[in-house]
Amino acid sequence: MADMNMRRDVILALIAAVLALVVMVGGWFLVIAPREAEVATTLGRGDYTLQATDGTAFTEETLEDGPSAVFFGFTHCPEVCPTTLGDIMTWKEELGPDADALRVYFVTVDPERDTSDILGDYVGWAPGVVGVTGSREEIDKAIQSFRVFSSRVPLEGGDYTMDHSAYVLLFNRDGQFSDPIRYQEEADSALRKLRAVLEG
The missing domain is CATH 3.40.30.10 (Glutaredoxin)
Structure with missing residues (x-):
């Protein structure tokens, strides 16, 4: 029984780690990547002469x-x-x-x-x-x-x-x-x- 509980805990920990990685990668695409794209197209743009x-x-x-x-x-x-x-x-x-x-x-x-x-x-x-x-x-x-x-x-x-x-x-x-x-x-x-x- 103890072995089963330990195995379950390990599996849950692995799932949590995978989910955390997915969130991190997804966060990059949702937040960082658009931000980089926005900087690329707007940096240096402005009403200056x-x-x-x-x-x-x-x-x-x-x-x-x-x-x-x-x-x-x-x-x-x-x-x-x-x-x-x-x-x-x-x-x-x-x-x-x-x-x-x-x-x-x-x-x-x-x-x-x-x-x-x-x-x-x-x-x-x-x-x-x-x-x-x-x-x-x-x-x-x-x-x-x-x-x-x-x-x-x-x-x-x-x-x-x-x-x-x-x-x-x-x-x-x-x-x-x-x-x-x-x-x-x-x-x-x-x-x-x-x-x-x-x-x-």
Whole structure:
């Protein structure tokens, strides 16, 4: 009798485990998957109009012109921004001629200091990278549309710096969000994501 009860308990435990797995998998399809699909189609979409250093307007329609990488930063950034721009140049070199199809945008989170001329000089050493700026209002709209973080941090003497998201957002040729590249992500992983965007 004890053996039968033990066997029944084991069977019930297995059934409970299977049901839990079904709920977890089902939950992914019902909650996570739709959420990912929603992000893919809405990230970067919004009513913002910015100015690029190449003389063009930067709007949500810009993302539909081909594969692109979008990074938010500022020219007074002491480490993250120059490091990321350097990484982008390394990735482009590794990609070879395929990199010519990738449009890279450096969007400032500090438009009060980052004018178009200053941005143009800042990205001038990075071929293929276009700076993007605009009014504070329009930049804030873009920050919200791309769901990135930015915050002004006061410094001594009345100066300030900016905290901001430190990842590169990748969009496919249809303007849909594909993947983020984290700050100092492994090169192989970053290149795999970039190739997927370029080939998609």
